[in-house]
Amino acid sequence: MAIVFVFIDGIGLTDARSDNPFATTAMPFVQALVGAPLLHNAVGRHRHALLKAIDACFSVPGLPQSGTGQTALFAGIDAVGLVQRHQSHFPPTALQQTLRDQSVLRRALMHGSSAFANAFDGGFWDAIATRKLRKSASVIAAEGADVRFRTVDDLVAGQALSWDITNDVMQTRHPERVAAIDAYDAGVNLARLAQGHVLTLYETFLTDLVGHGRSTIDAATVVTRIDRLVGGVVATLRPQDSLVISSDHGNFECQSDPSHTRNPVPLLVVGPACDTLHEVTDISHIADALVRVMRPE
Ligand SMILES: [Zn+2]
Secondary structure, X not given: OOEEEEEEOOOOOOOOOOOOHHHHOOOHHHHHHHOOOOOHHHOEEOOOEEEEEEEOOOOOOOOOOHHHHHHHHHHOOOHHHHHOOOOOOOOOHHHHHHHHHHOHHHHHHHOOOEEEOEEOOHHHHHHHHOOOOOOOHHHHHHHHOOOOOEOHHHHHOOOOEXXXXXXXXXXXXXXXXXXXXXXXXXXXXXXXXXXXXOEEEEEEOHHHHHHOOOOOOOHHHHHHHHHHHHHHXXXXXXXXXXXXXXXXXXXXXXXXXXXXXXXXXXXXXXXXXXXXXXXXXXHHHHHHHHXXXXXXX
């Protein structure tokens, strides 16, 4: 039994509006699962998948943000309610120890091993050491679970993924070593490496960057990457494995506005985990539900 947990930063679920790239770009692999692209009208239980629209706002005013949203996702706690605000970028200091101790990556260790599929190069760790970058929720959670951080060598060996799915940035930084990869093949690699673990986390924040207008990559390209990633994972899952995809807040689905949105976020599940994850109604419920999938009652 393996769970592939894909966190896609800043994607909400809404209708087929003209500024929603999920409505204007074909998603054949997602469509095969839920009968439509990643839109609100596809919500429901399908033959091979579950799509839910779940809350990321927690009745707290303002726009939902990554620091509290990702803490809620990975630690399974009502991070927004606990600090009574939406905190951007990085987890609230008061919740970082909880994130280390109680993350879904850490809790998975009771049932086997967990993995963090993203590759990090020396430049990333230098930036952390010199405080040019701060640790994201995922990095804090992985540290707390003592999960090995994958490297450029792992990426080259097909044992890791790049945060932008197709290796664009890693290729620029390491042109002599890293080649581009099709998003479908990245998905195949992800599902394969996940087979050695109970839980494998992969995160991409390309969607949030594009939603904020901070990337030169166009939204349609990003939609195609996500769709092909899903296609590669689903084609490689064994019958006992599940794919679980969710997000921390809306943003990308509303290209006419560079801010986050209060739209619900998608919870897309493929595989046996559908039976448990259908109970989830907000992003803080996902971690507990994943642990229940690891240990069926
Ligand atoms: Zn953002």
